[in-house]
Amino acid sequence: MPKNRRASRTARVLLPGAVAVVLLAGCAQGSGEAASAPGSEAASAPGSASPGGTSSGGSPSASRAPATVAPSPAGGPAAGTLLVADFGSDTVTFVDPARGPTGSVEVGTAPYGLVLGEDGRAWVATAEGVAVVDTTARKRIALVPYETDTGPVTNGEYRGGGMGIALAPDGRRVYVGVNVPGGNGTLEVIDTAALRVTDAVPVGRRPFDVDVSRDGGEVYATNHDSFDVTVVDAGTLAPRRVEVAPYGTEGGLGSWLKPHYTAVRPSDGRLLLPFEGERLAVVDPRTGRTTIEPMTADTHQHGTTVTPDGTLFTVGTGPIDPAEDEGPSLTARRPDGAERVYPLDGPHEDVAVSPNGRTAYVTGGFTRDGYWDGLSVVDLESGDTRRLAAGSRPLGIVVL
Numbered sequence: 001m002p003k004n005r006r007a008s009r010t011a012r013v014l015l016p017g018a019v020a021v022v023l024l025a026g027c028a029q030g031s032g033e034a035a036s037a038p039g040s041e042a043a044s045a046p047g048s049a050s051p052g053g054t055s056s057g058g059s060p061s062a063s064r065a066p067a068t069v070a071p072s073p074a075g076g077p078a079a080g081t082l083l084v085a086d087f088g089s090d091t092v093t094f095v096d097p098a099r100g101p102t103g104s105v106e107v108g109t110a111p112y113g114l115v116l117g118e119d120g121r122a123w124v125a126t127a128e129g130v131a132v133v134d135t136t137a138r139k140r141i142a143l144v145p146y147e148t149d150t151g152p153v154t155n156g157e158y159r160g161g162g163m164g165i166a167l168a169p170d171g172r173r174v175y176v177g178v179n180v181p182g183g184n185g186t187l188e189v190i191d192t193a194a195l196r197v198t199d200a201v202p203v204g205r206r207p208f209d210v211d212v213s214r215d216g217g218e219v220y221a222t223n224h225d226s227f228d229v230t231v232v233d234a235g236t237l238a239p240r241r242v243e244v245a246p247y248g249t250e251g252g253l254g255s256w257l258k259p260h261y262t263a264v265r266p267s268d269g270r271l272l273l274p275f276e277g278e279r280l281a282v283v284d285p286r287t288g289r290t291t292i293e294p295m296t297a298d299t300h301q302h303g304t305t306v307t308p309d310g311t312l313f314t315v316g317t318g319p320i321d322p323a324e325d326e327g328p329s330l331t332a333r334r335p336d337g338a339e340r341v342y343p344l345d346g347p348h349e350d351v352a353v354s355p356n357g358r359t360a361y362v363t364g365g366f367t368r369d370g371y372w373d374g375l376s377v378v379d380l381e382s383g384d385t386r387r388l389a390a391g392s393r394p395l396g397i398v399v400l
Contacts, residue, residue: 080354081400083122083135084375085111087155087365088393092124092133094400095390097361097377104391107131107140110155113165113209113396115174117192122398123174125162127153130176130190135400147197148178148186157367164210164222164261165396167192168234175232177207177221187221187232187239201237203230209261209304213269218285220271222262229262229271231285242288246279256300256320261350263306263314267335274301274314277331277341295333297341298326302367303350307357310335315362317347318370330362330378342378342385347371352397353380365395 081102082095091104092111108126115123116135124131129145150160163185164177174190178200185207189199204223211220212234219232227245232238243249247257259281263272271283277297283290299316306312312333319325328344330351347366353359358380364372364387374389375397 082352082361082375082390083114083116083133083398083400084363084365084391084394085114085124085396086392087112087367087395088371088373089391090126091392092122092131093391093394094135094138095375095388097359097388100388101390103138105133105138105140107133108143109153110159110161111396112161112163113176114398115165115167116398116400117167117171119171120400121192123165123167123176123190123192124396125165125176127155127159127161130162130165130174132195142195144190144195144197146176146178146188147200148180148188150178150180164207166210166212166219168212169214169216173234175210175212175219175221177203177210177223179206184226185221185223187219187230189237199237201230201232201239203232203239204228204241208259211262211264211271213264213285214266220262220264220285222259222273224258224260227258229259229273229283229285240288242283242285242290244273244281244283244290246275246281246290246292260302261304261314263304263312265306265312266308266310272304272306272312274304274312274331276320277301277316277326277329280312280333293337295331296339297329297331299329300325301331303348303363305351305353307353309357311357313351313353313360315348315351316341316344317349317366317368330360330376332360332380340383342380342383344376344378344385345387348376349395350397352399354399361397361399363391363394363397365391365393367395 093104094102107124108128111124111126113125120135122133129143132142160181162176166175178186187201187203188197191198203221204226206224207221208224209222221230227249229242231240244259259273273281277299280293297316303315314331316329318328330342333339347370348362349366350363352361360378362376364374371393378385
């Protein structure tokens with residue numbers, strides 16, 4: 001890394017190997033409306049384009065059911081089929097990794113994150129509510145509206161509504177981070193049997209990601225604009241704020257160098273948050289202590305996932321400063337800290353890994369300008385990468 005850039009950042013950086021005690025504080029209380037009736041589809045107001053955002057196909061109207069663009073194949077989607085959230089539209093798209101898109105289902109305005117249950121239902125965080133999709137029938141079976149008042153339904157980078165989303169290990173609850181433009185967000189809790197919101201917990205600003213501990217006892221909302229993770233006790237729903245800001249929080253580069261996505265390390269439950277291909281923040285959610293480990297990709301980092309063997313995958317979206325930073329990439333980081341960096345063509349946002357651990361699928365949607373309509377398919381052994389057209393500004397991704 002050029003010396004001038006390193007000097008400009010490390011004025012507020014925790015050095016590798018250093019340990020910092022993070023601040024713990026409560027968050028402001030949220031409020032909301034009543035949820036939909038079990039099993040019903042509640043319509044939301046039509047969306048309008050936000051300033052600087054991309055236009056979408058609009059939200060579903062109250063008088064019509066969501067359209068299924070392609071018929072379901074007999075027996076449902078084949079194993080290994082991908083499902084992506086089309087942030088630039090109002091759909092999710094099924095993708096054959098070899099052939100490309102095989103059909104789409106309308107779910108709601110500007111879908112962001114999605115999670116898959118063992119029963120084959122996908123839960124999709126949209127601007128209007130959480131859509132429930134039967135991936136075998138390829139049909140939206142419910143739309144659970146938020147209790148939190150997020151303002152008008154819009155699209156684009158700063159739209160209100162659901163962002164990160166996660167499913168409890170027992171499948172009984174879905175947790176969704178709800179963005180409230182200009183203010184703190186909430187973590188809404190959905191009963192997956194009743195299909196309704198049962199609780200709303202205050203969290204920080206713009207909850208990009210939501211994760212759950214392996215035992216289901218804690219939920220973690222990663223809040224981009226407040227430089228923190230809200231740790232929520234799944235039993236009491238009591239929240240605790242853990243600041244995660246290895247570059248500081250005050251202006252300048254600090255306005256860019258914020259937490260985006262988190263992975264829960266399988267071995268010990270610690271939270272892994274990559275920053276800039278330079279720093280990996282390793283957070284103990286119980287003590288609130290953070291350690292910093294060096295990384296090597298030297299690029300702005302967003303989406304993460306971790307495989308059962310503890311390998312962390314994180315998406316490099318590209319440089320903050322093209323004169324000094326490296327371009328887009330995918331980092332695979334082994335538990336011993338060894339990294340392999342796979343260069344990518346153009347910005348990307350999120351990543352999923354095939355069950356056999358041989359292939360990574362990286363979405364080209366990206367939350368800022370520079371997005372594209374497709375995926376990069378990365379052979380993790382050879383390093384070969386190919387582009388696959390799919391969806392409309394795809395962000396979240398799961399492997400069916």
